[in-house]
């Protein structure tokens with residue numbers, strides 16, 4: 540089906556050119572034409588027309604790191620450092636999770652992400668990934684699903700976790716009409732002994748699967764790693780061969796210049812999670828240095844338990860602001876760089892081809908932002924407003940593969956009232 544979107548402001552291409560009087564033609568989920576209003580006559584016979592009414596049409600946002608399975612732990616365990624938070628709050632609670640908890644948590648998260656303009660997300664989780672995949676399927680969102688593996692267990696258990704991850708990888712890719720991809724996800728070097736990481740690398744190479752892992756999130760974990768192994772985590776993973784396959788690391792807060800050189804050499808991609816890093820008191824990632832080195836930096840929210848929301852506009856804004864403050868240099872992470880990090884860089888980090896831009900030949904994953912909001916006036920500096928002023932609450936419509944998933948701020952594929960009811964019901968059961 541051909542669709543014509545006209546009378547809009549379109550943010551297009553890798554350089555984020557703003558077309559003030561733009562239109563776009565989509566056919567079978569792919570962007571076919573992007574042009575200016577004066578060329579519109581040739582397309583007037585297309586029967587399915589959407590008047591953008593001067594609103595802004597931008598690429599869908601891409602969240603490259605999170606744990607939507609733990610969304611019901613939002614607000615539980617605030618104001619703690621990572622290790623205490625994981626050991627005394629997250630892990631004991633996650634041990635009580637049932638399929639009902641995961642369904643409620645993941646539905647709530649997908650609803651929140653779609654309504655705030657996220658069209659693709661990466662999930663690292665160890666429980667009921669099959670249920671999460673079904674929600675991806677029915678909601679229409681796009682996802683990279685990774686079965687998180689903690690290797691603090693016997694070799695037999697490690698083998699069974701890896702076997703499950705490989706089986707899930709095969710099965711989940713068949714769901715969601717091509718919208719689901721997978722990676723192998725060792726949780727972190729401090730929860731995955733070297734022999735377990737070697738097993739994972741072996742399979743990743745054999746199955747041509749990328750690797751996703753938490754890395755160097757806190758100073759504590761890095762210093763404990765050095766005491767245990769006599770080297771820093773990045774060197775450790777490089778020696779084990781993790782970076783021989785495409786790797787996306789989450790966080791990368793505590794990295795030396797030598798470690799950044801290694802990440803650059805192996806073209807390791809980074810998911811920058813500034814809000815979670817601030818909330819857990821982990822620190823500020825050296826993103827300015829990463830960008831100078833041409834390291835691919837994308838943006839993730841981490842979970843609602845450490846953020847505490849999944850709004851990629853807010854995350855993008857934080858990514859653009861925080862490095863200016865910490866380096867006392869306002870040129871670090873420009874609005875254009877932050878926007879690219881939240882869109883096209885995310886697509887590349889997750890290994891999706893032809894995704895993350897409003898450009899001919901790209902998947903029609905896009906978002907329409909209400910240009911009439913007071914905080915977006917005067918409405919001429921579109922990219923600046925998108926990064927420094929907008930939030931997910933400004934999103935009015937969301938499309939994935941050309942299919943409308945959110946219209947007038949309402950999700951068409953999910954029952955909001957029911958999801959909120961079940962989230963609170965599951966939450967009460969969990970805490971009773």
Ligand SMILES: CSC[C@H]1O[C@@H](n2cnc3c(O)ncnc32)[C@H](O)[C@@H]1O
Pocket residue numbers: 606609621625629630633663664665686687688689726727753756815841842845
């Ligand atoms: C086994 S994969 C999921 C596992 O990761 C935990 N988690 C959530 N946020 C973080 C983080 O910032 N660093 C490390 N681990 C994290 C989550 O609670 C699950 O147990």
Ligand SMILES: [Zn+2]
Pocket residue numbers: 604605606753789841842
């Ligand atoms: Zn995480």
